[in-house]
Amino acid sequence: MPADASRGPGPLEATWLVAAKDLRIELRTFESSAAMVLFSLSVFLVFGFAFDLATVRELGAAELVPGVLWTAFAFSSVIGSTRAMGLERQRESLTALLLAPVDRSALFAGKALGTLLTLTGLEAVLLPLSAVLFDYDLIGAAPALLPVVALHTIGLAELGILLGAVTTRLRRGESLLSILLLPASVPLFLSAVRCTEAAMRGEGLAAVSSWLLVAAGFDVLYFFVSLLTFELVLED
């Protein structure tokens, strides 16, 4: 069966191929999503019990909900990144990816894009749920909140995949990932909580433009560091 390729797919096509493959598997198994939703619900319930609705109303949702949301999103990104890299370890399919004629940075971009889209799907479920549970005006906050969530989720997905690639090669790598990912993404969390707070207060994003710049800066930094180091990280 003669094949006809004289070169591999370009970086963008390879990125999409890897991401689409991960999404197809996720849509078939819901392995990451189910774990992420259950974990996030637990976080909401714990905070819901700790601060009843009267307390939330008294303090104002903007004081409490951003922390709750980003705690749920952060740990969900650990679950998503662990699963995304674990998938490639199940039958060592990572070796087949590494032997494919594609730029290895496209493999990183594909894994990060797949994780980003999975996290975005989770957030599409969790944001309305949190609005119901903590009684805040999601529709009013949405124009400012959605770009804030997107900007910070990009950074989480990038960092999660890079560190996931490091820890997936190690024994007990899953627990190590949360130990590494959470401290490494502290600047992103500070920015995420502050910007979410501003969005929920209806202050507009201009009030937190410096934080948004910090987040965008970290997104770009994580992206380029990951592109440059992913091949090294994956070497045995």
Place this chain on the structure above:
Amino acid sequence: MHADTVLGARGLGRQFGALFAVRDIDLDIGPGEAVAVFGPNGAGKTTLARLLAGSLKPSTGTLRLLGKDPWRSGGDARLGIGFVGHHTLLYDDLTARENLRFFARLHGLSRPDDIAAAWLREVGLEARADDPVRTFSRGMQQRLSIARALIHDPRFAVLDEPFTGLDQEGAALLRRLLSERRLAGSSFLLVTHDLSQGLDLCDRWLLLSRGRLAARGPSRETSTRSLEQTYAELAGGRGAAHAG
């Protein structure tokens, strides 16, 4: 090293911590040539297979695959390489067809659906093409793994114990595929414990012991019995001291 050499290794070695799993490997493989690698457990065969496929970075020496250094030449240097390893390198939650289509696309093939369908027919999995791989027996997964490795018609393939799990029909299929590929000018390196099968399928053989090439020779001039004798002498009392 000839200009048309498919594989050229000089002083190739790989160290894990303080331990050299493979060292001082010099090897050339030409177009259409097949080489069998034998050796006792722990001799370093799998490490050598991974080094020669370009999936494991060497600690020492140089490797040229299809005229390029696979670790310095970017993605296109890997275009003509196929690899069958101990694991299937497949996705359990994708169907057989989806797996082959994915790898066909990843290798830049222009008609991935047709090529995947043709390979499913070739390896006898057409009837189960749309079932998830996790429902397959080990032998069926191995057939699919072979299709995955050869789907892009690589000029050089490394096959590490490819007969594992295959039934008689599957083993005959693989022997036929390898013979056809050799006739078409493709080369392969076959790691196996089956001495007669290795001698039968390959032009040359190498015997690995303690990570080094301990003996080598042409298959045509080697009988299974004499090779068994050499193998036994080298394997005798050596212990499995090295990562394999």
